Amino acid sequence: MVLILLSLATALLSYLLGARLNRMMAFALALLPGLGALILGVGTVDLPWFSEHIRLTLAPNHWGLVMLVLTNAMVPLIVLAGWRDGVHFSLQVALTFFMQAALNGVFMAQDGLAFYIFWELALIPIYFLALRFSEGDRFAVTLKFFLYTFLGSLAMLASLFYLYSQTAVGDDGHHSFAYAALQAVELSSTEGFWVGLGLFLAFAVKIPLMPFHAWQSDTYTQAPAGGTMLLSGIMLKMGLYGLFVWFVALAPESLRYEFIADWLNFRDLILIMGLAGILYGAFIAMRQNDAKRLIAFSSLSHVGLIAMALLTLKSDGTNGAVLQMLVHGINAIGLFMVVDIVERRLGHRDLTQMGGFAKSSPLFAALTLIVVLGTVAVPLTNGFPGEFLMLKAVYNSGTGACGILAALTIVFCAVYMLRFFQLSFMGPEKQVLSPLSWNEKWALMLIAGMVLYLGVQPQVVVDFIQSNTEQWLNAIAESGGMLS
Amino acid sequence: MSALLIVFLGAIALLFAGINRPEKALKWPAVGILLLAAATAFANWDWVSWLELPDTMMAYSSMDQMYVALICLVAALAIAVFEGLESLGSDRLGLMMLSLSGGIMIIGQENLVMLFLGIEVLSIPLYVLAGSDKRNLFGNEAAIKYFLMGAFSTAILLLGSAFLYGSTGTLVLSTMTNKASMYAHFGVYPPMLTAGLILLGIGLLFKISAVPFHFWAPDVYEGSPARSTAFMATVVKIAGFSALARVALAFEPMVLWFQSSVAIIAVLSILLGNLLALVQSSPKRMLAYSSIAHAGYMMLALTLVGQAAFSVESILFLYLASYSLASIAAFAWVEWASERSGKVDFSMFQGLGQNPWVSVNLVLVFLSLAGIPLTAGFAGKYYLFSAAFEIAPWAVGLALLGSFLSIAYYFRAFQQAWSQQENQESISIPVGFAVISALILLVGCAPMWFLP
Numbered sequence: 003m004v005l006i007l008l009s010l011a012t013a014l015l016s017y018l019l020g021a022r023l024n025r026m027m028a029f030a031l032a033l034l035p036g037l038g039a040l041i042l043g044v045g046t047v048d049l050p051w052f053s054e055h056i057r058l059t060l061a062p063n064h065w066g067l068v069m070l071v072l073t074n075a076m077v078p079l080i081v082l083a084g085w086r087d088g089v090h091f092s093l094q095v096a097l098t099f100f101m102q103a104a105l106n107g108v109f110m111a112q113d114g115l116a117f118y119i120f121w122e123l124a125l126i127p128i129y130f131l132a133l134r135f136s137e138g139d140r141f142a143v144t145l146k147f148f149l150y151t152f153l154g155s156l157a158m159l160a161s162l163f164y165l166y167s168q169t170a171v172g173d174d175g176h177h178s179f180a181y182a183a184l185q186a187v188e189l190s191s192t193e194g195f196w197v198g199l200g201l202f203l204a205f206a207v208k209i210p211l212m213p214f215h216a217w218q219s220d221t222y223t224q225a226p227a228g229g230t231m232l233l234s235g236i237m238l239k240m241g242l243y244g245l246f247v248w249f250v251a252l253a254p255e256s257l258r259y260e261f262i263a264d265w266l267n268f269r270d271l272i273l274i275m276g277l278a279g280i281l282y283g284a285f286i287a288m289r290q291n292d293a294k295r296l297i298a299f300s301s302l303s304h305v306g307l308i309a310m311a312l313l314t315l316k317s318d319g320t321n322g323a324v325l326q327m328l329v330h331g332i333n334a335i336g337l338f339m340v341v342d343i344v345e346r347r348l349g350h351r352d353l354t355q356m357g358g359f360a361k362s363s364p365l366f367a368a369l370t371l372i373v374v375l376g377t378v379a380v381p382l383t384n385g386f387p388g389e390f391l392m393l394k395a396v397y398n399s400g401t402g403a404c405g406i407l408a409a410l411t412i413v414f415c416a417v418y419m420l421r422f423f424q425l426s427f428m429g430p431e432k433q434v435l436s437p438l439s440w441n442e443k444w445a446l447m448l449i450a451g452m453v454l455y456l457g458v459q460p461q462v463v464v465d466f467i468q469s470n471t472e473q474w475l476n477a478i479a480e481s482g483g484m485l486s
Numbered sequence: 487m488s489a490l491l492i493v494f495l496g497a498i499a500l501l502f503a504g505i506n507r508p509e510k511a512l513k514w515p516a517v518g519i520l521l522l523a524a525a526t527a528f529a530n531w532d533w534v535s536w537l538e539l540p541d542t543m544m545a546y547s548s549m550d551q552m553y554v555a556l557i558c559l560v561a562a563l564a565i566a567v568f569e570g571l572e573s574l575g576s577d578r579l580g581l582m583m584l585s586l587s588g589g590i591m592i593i594g595q596e597n598l599v600m601l602f603l604g605i606e607v608l609s610i611p612l613y614v615l616a617g618s619d620k621r622n623l624f625g626n627e628a629a630i631k632y633f634l635m636g637a638f639s640t641a642i643l644l645l646g647s648a649f650l651y652g653s654t655g656t657l658v659l660s661t662m663t664n665k666a667s668m669y670a671h672f673g674v675y676p677p678m679l680t681a682g683l684i685l686l687g688i689g690l691l692f693k694i695s696a697v698p699f700h701f702w703a704p705d706v707y708e709g710s711p712a713r714s715t716a717f718m719a720t721v722v723k724i725a726g727f728s729a730l731a732r733v734a735l736a737f738e739p740m741v742l743w744f745q746s747s748v749a750i751i752a753v754l755s756i757l758l759g760n761l762l763a764l765v766q767s768s769p770k771r772m773l774a775y776s777s778i779a780h781a782g783y784m785m786l787a788l789t790l791v792g793q794a795a796f797s798v799e800s801i802l803f804l805y806l807a808s809y810s811l812a813s814i815a816a817f818a819w820v821e822w823a824s825e826r827s828g829k830v831d832f833s834m835f836q837g838l839g840q841n842p843w844v845s846v847n848l849v850l851v852f853l854s855l856a857g858i859p860l861t862a863g864f865a866g867k868y869y870l871f872s873a874a875f876e877i878a879p880w881a882v883g884l885a886l887l888g889s890f891l892s893i894a895y896y897f898r899a900f901q902q903a904w905s906q907q908e909n910q911e912s913i914s915i916p917v918g919f920a921v922i923s924a925l926i927l928l929v930g931c932a933p934m935w936f937l938p
Contacts, residue, residue, distance in 0.1 A: 017842065052868060052933055093842055115868070119859035126858065130849070134839065134904050141901040145894065152893055156886040163875040163882065175795075 003060055004045035005070065005106040008035035013099035016092050023092040025082065025441055031095075032081040035102065036074035044070065044110065052115060055176040059113040064470040065324055066109040068463060069243055072331045073109065073236050075452075077102045080235070083339055083445035084228030086346065094135065094228060097127040101232055108240050114162045114179035117248060121204070122155055124240065128232055135226040143220045150217040154207035158248075161200030164193075165252065185477065189255045195268060198256025201249040202272070208241030209305050212278040222298035227342035230294070234301050235335035239327045242305065246312045246320065246474070254478040257313075272313050277407055279306030284414035288421065293341045293351040296422055297334070300377070300415065304330055307411050311392035314399040315478060320471050321464045322391025328463060329376070329384040329456060336373035336449040340366075343442050344426065347435050353422065358431030366438055367427045369446040374423050376453040378416045384456035387464075487534050487546060489527040489554045490590045492519060497583035504576025513570035516579045520562035520586075527554035542658045544594040549799050550728075552938040553593045556803065557724045560810040561586045564720065567818040567918035568713040578618055581611035582717055589725035598647040598657040598686075601729055605643065605693065608725055609636045615714040616706055628709025635692065635702040643689025649682030659736040670739035683737060683744070690733070694726035696785055697755040700778045704762075707774035712821035715770065719777045719817065720810040727784055727806060731798050734791045741792040748788045749881045755782025756888035763895045767831050769820045772895055773813070776855060779888055780809050783867065786874040786881060796873040800938045805870050807936060808862030808929055812854040815922040819848060822916070832902050839903035841913045848903060850923040852896040854930070857889050862926045865933035 012031040016023050039045070046061040062070055077098060085094045104127070107120030125148065132144045162179070169183040177183075189197060207214045222230050250257065257269040283303030290296035308330065311323040343366070344359070345351050360367035372383070379385030389412060397405030438446070456463070496519035504512055525531075530551050546554065561582065571578070588607030595601045613636060617629025651657055653676050654665040669675050688699065695703040707715045737744070759779030766772040787802045823834040839845045854863035867889065875882045929936050 050934065052865070053937075119864075122859045126853070130900075133900060141905070145897060145901075148897065149890070149893060153890050156890050159871075160875075160879075160883055160886055163872055164879070166872065167876050 003047045004042045005035050005039045005074065005110070006060075006103045007045075008038045009099050009103035009106060013096045013103065016099060017096035020092050021089070023095060025087070025091075028081045028091070028095045029078055029441075032078035032099070032102075035106070036078070039070070039074065046110075053176075055172065055174055056115055056179050057113055058116050059180060060107070060110040060116070061112045062110045063112075063247075064467045065243065065247060068324055068328055068467060069109040069239055070106060072239065072328050073102060073105045076231075076235050076331055076335055079335060079339075079445045079448060080228050080231045083442045084231045084335075084342070085226070090135065094131065094226075097131050098228060098232065101127040101131075101237075105236055105240065109243065112181045114166065114181070114184055116179075117244075118155070118159055118162060121158070121240065121244070122152075124237060125151055125155070128229060128237060131229040131232075132221060132225045135229065136224040138224045140224065143217075143224050147217045147221040150207050150214070151204075154204035154214075157200040158204035159200075161197045161253075164197050164200075184252055187252075188481065189253060191255055191259050194253050194255030195259035198249060198253035198259070198268065201253060202245070202256075205241045205245040205249055206275070209238060209245065209309060210241070210279075210302070211272070211275040211309055212282060212306065213275065215279065215302055218302060219295055219298045222301070223292065223295045227338060227345075230298075231335045231338050234298070234338065235331045238301070238305060238334075239331055242308055242312065242323070242327050245309060246323075250312065250315070251474050251478060254481050269313055273310050273404060276306040276308075276310035276313070277404060279303065279309070280408055280411045281414075284411060284418065287418040288414065290418075291353045293344070293353055293356075293422060293426065294338070296353070296418060297337045297341060300337075300418060301330070301334055303411055303415065304377075307389070307392055307396075307408055310396050310404070310408060314392075314395040315475060316395045316399060317468070317471050317475055318391045319395025319399070320475070321467060322388045322395065324467050324471075325456075325460055325463050326385075326388030326392060329388050332384065332449055332452050332456070333373055333377045336446065336453070337377065339442075339445060339449070340370045340373065343438065343446075344435065348433055353425040356426040356432060357429040358427070359433075359435050360427040361431045362434045363437060365443070366435065366446070369450045370427065371423065372450040372453050373446075374419050376457070378419050379412055382454075382457045384453045384460070386457060387460035391464075487537075487539065487544070487594070488532050489523040489551075489558060490587055490594070491534060492523040492526060493558065493583050493590060494587040496520075496523070497580045497587065500576045500583065501580040504574070504580065506574070507576070508570075508572055508574055509576050509579060510570035510572060512576045512579055513565060516576075516583065517562045517566045519583070520558045520565070524555045524558035524562065527551045527558065541596060542660075543597050543600050544591065545596050546594045549797075549803075549938060550593050552803060553724065553728050553799075554590050556807055556810070557586065557589050557593065557721055560720050560724065560807075560814065561717065563811070563918070563922065564713065564716045564814050567814060567916060567922065568716070568821065569916075578615060578713075581615050581618075582714075585609075585611040585615070585717070586721060589721050592725040593728045595729070595732065596659055598650065598659070601733075602640070602644060602647060604725070605640060605689075605729075608722065609640065609693075612636075612714070612718060612722070615717070616710040618714060619711045622709070622711075624705075624709035625711065626709075628706040631702055632706045632710075635706075639689050639692030639699070642685050642692070646682045646685030646687070646689055649678050649685060651682075653679035653682060659732065663736050663738065666737050667739035675740065675743065680743070683740075686733060687730075687744075690726060690730050691751065694723055694730070694781045694784075695778050696751055696781045697758045697778065698751075700755065700759070700781075703778055704771050704774040707777070708768060708771045712770070712817050715774075716814045716817035719773070719813050723777070723781065723784075724806050724810065727802055728799075730788060731791075731802055734788050735798065738792050745789050745791075745877070748785055749878045752782045752785035752789070753881050753884045755779060755785060756885050757782075757891075760888045760891040760895075764891060766895070769832055769834065769899065770817070770830070772898075773816055773820065776892065776895070777813065779892065780813075780855075782888070783870060783885060784809070786878070786885060787870055789877045789881070790873055793873070793877065801869045801873055804929075804933065804937050805866035808854065808866035808926070811862055811922055811926055811929070812851050815851040815919060815926075816855060818916075818919065818922075819851060822919075832898050835899045835902040836905060837903070838913065839900070844913050844915055845903060847915060847919050847923045849900065850926050852899055854926045856892050856896045860927070860930045862929035862933075865930050865936075869933070869937070 104124035111117035591604030763775035854861035
């Protein structure tokens, strides 16, 4: 609650400050919720909300805590270097903080309805950011984005209603939306499939998994840089977090649902979607000349692997996936920041017209290279441990061919990321970049620092979430029998 | 009963006070009278109990009093957020309050005669109000259309009452319940009873404009002056749904007989209303279709009759309150924006997004209509859908689909609001808009306080 209230307060404050808000103040405000939570704790609450038995329960688990760290650490960086100066700076910052509040709620909610509400709420600020500040045919693109995600959300709501109606009636004669109660519901395979499908749709659209990705590239490309960072860096993690915590853990029965007996069940289907995303995203990314679009598709490719790893239901895989969610957040924000820094100076993002930035700005090149290597998952950068754990789990989960194909992600990623770096920073100097401003420099240095730190110390995260992961996997094994 | 008298006497007083004053000057006294009536109802303060009126005609339970308070507040808002007219006279304000007293009668009715009387008192001033802008041809069309349809539907309602009287021997609803439970006990319903119930239902469905009795609504809503439309879309719906709920609860023993037809009408209204709203080019007409869809959502509440765990009336109350708040604001915005820009299509919203304060208020209204969390609209929909899900999950599924469709047309206002590039003209909106937005947020964040 502390986190949410502080984020809302900073949102209101920066809106009221208007033109008086400068970048340093915005950065300080952005740090406030995180620092407040460090001092006061995240503030777990359990209050009656829609009625005495439908409560606002906020009590993050360890996975949620990792995501909260990501949210509250990255929002300051987005404020620091994501939004451009201008008359709308305070509005953009205010909406970002509003979004931060909703995201914090999503990762803390332990109650189905509260989760849904924060989930929807996170959509509102980013919709208006995209609508207001996008380029191109903004209305069509943002409406497509909103309709896609809203349809998914409504499917989730229907599933939550069903689970709610199946929960045991408590002492007060009512059903409950509490996470534990929803988790305790036993579903038949068919029931589970429909419930699971509703939940899955919401998350698959947000992640996005392969057939639900149509909104992604346009939205990522046309949204303003800060919006793209929010979308890819943090909002996407809502989908991945939800996929495991609110779909797999709530309706593990659905994973066994057979579309074609003994050959294709729901879990296989999701693995295939993930794999398709990995390959499709990578192939498209290799051919892109628009730097932002390239990174959008690389993101599609990376999250496909994370989704696969979550569905392995092995502790290595899921631990790796959580680690990679954190890492992907950092790296995606870093890469979009790099693209935005270049675009601000050149006015375009066409890779074929770039080149040789390394000569004029070596520091920028070095920092970018660190983030690029992190994305490629070179050992000692943050990408490596997560990808390694995930690929190991995917390979070991009985689908060797899947594992090998998924492992191609690293190769392909090296191809398009290095191409990106080569075309823009290496080669003959086609255009000169003016030096980085202080905020850009600091934001990138902080990101590069995180890339290196998590590359050397991934164990911090893995140890932190281990006990939680085991708990979940055991619960899933008991109710779903999938841990074979 | 006190609220009814206050509103009725207030209407008469206003009519006379308007003889030599412009309507504008009487706007706030009218609002004051309505607030007084609402407060009386809310406090359940009955200073005419010495009259000892028979309770087989009208009786106000504590839930009814909440409805009375709501309908008075909504009427007060409808008068407050619209600019009053410059011209002399207060006939329109007076007519609105007369119509409102009909609504209050409907809420308290215990007898089909009172229902009929209430509906007539509610409707007749509205026929006049629909055509009150005499220079507007569409207004005249709206008035005549509304009058014909209204008269027609009242006749059907009357025929239904006659049949019900014939089959049960009474017009008192509570006595009818006993008869109905007797029939339900044996599982045979005389045709005259079912025919009466169907006709009565049709008469009421006309009033709330549910599909397939909706076709008058778009023309009437579009043609009438915005203030009258806002009044029709909210006050009439509150009264109409209160009557429907009262009748449905009176025939609770027969719930299995009408439950599925109610759900089907609800779903048809939701889907048709939302689909047709998608293709409208005039915001006012779009709101008319959206109000048909909202009538559909509220019909879902009627499937809950006979469920001990839910109170149909309190679920409906919150939905009606949230719908009325947003609906009045939406019509007021449309009126204000078209006055400002001189346009009648969606481009009237152009440029409103430039000013953050204006856009926040505008956005809240449409988000609430669409049912996005933390607005009143979501609270209303949540209680309704989660309860109805246990009776008719398929209907709730389709209702959710309807909400999805509604996004596409509510958000068209936002498209226009942000379509124009920078122009730094200053825009100021009436205070009433901000008040409604604040209420929408308040109900959305703490819905528990508003559930009677």
